[in-house]
Amino acid sequence: MKDGKTVTLAIESSCDETAAAVMSEGRGVLSNIISSQIDIHKQYGGVVPEIASRHHLTNINTVVDRAMEEADVSMDEVDMIGVTYGPGLVGALLIGLATAKAYALAAGKPLIGVHHIHGHICANYIEHRELEPPFMALVISGGHTNIVEVTGYNECRVLGATRDDAAGEAYDKVARVLGLGYPGGPLIDRIAKEGDPHAVEFKRVFLEKDSFDFSFSGIKTGVLNYINSEKQAGREVNVADVAAGFQAAVLDVIVAKTLRAAIDMGKDRIVLAGGVAANSRLREMMAEGCRKNGIDLYYPSPVLCTDNAAMIGCAAYYRYMAGERDDLTLDAIPNLEL
């Protein structure tokens, strides 16, 4: 039931989750349906773009219908349609965008395009009702690694980004090298708890002194070289130790740079977002760093960390409230900048 509140139907299809949600007033979740394709892509060891697009096409209408049914709202009661239009896989984005446009046109509703990373950040508004900008955000997922200074609901500035692999990509690649499976992040998270993070030391890549950028491609090679040299020496590789050592190297850099960004920019709040923000060791390390520096830490529950449409609906709401509108010429932009 609508109850006189602003209602958003949101759609997300930028990678391998087909998702739709109905939101009330930006932060209230009336429904949040996620159809994951992980089991399909698992057999290939990663997301196959063409297969992802085809599955989005097969699933999208059912996912939207389920979101509307669960929220118990009719299309008449919807005030706007929010949709991810980038960044992401172009074929995947196009399915969600075409669907959103069709609903917007047929029902005469405004269309609001959402930047996927803006959506990830907004997941925190859903989880933490009291949270407001400004704050420092760390967005870490399979496709992105960004330190973002958030100054308003629709205003932000990217301070740093990965120059090669995203953090989640590094987790996924190292998990594959270790024979753990896909997606690698949750598997490394689990097995690293049984390992010694100091047994194998991997290089921490900090780049230039003042840089907030990252580079993670070297660590995958470092792990590969270590495994090969151990095998050549006839020694068995301790997977838990390697996972723990890899994770420590990546997280040391991520945590240090995020804390420095918050301190340098005078922010007393840090917000985590994206799939890797579900990582238990990252949460522990950030919590400790924030406590020592008098910074409050926020992160969403795991289901709102990974891709979902509730976060897209929340971001759409704030664009709508600022008077922003898109039209049916809105196009999918795979490398959309923030």
Ligand code: KG4
């Ligand atoms: O945000 P997301 O669902 O999709 C993108 O926008 O990329 O993030 C997926 C990524 C994958 O690389 C996955 O391995 C990683 O998030 N991930 C994790 C954890 N859970 C998911 N990485 C580390 N620890 C986790 N617990």
Ligand code: ZN
């Ligand atoms: Zn994402």
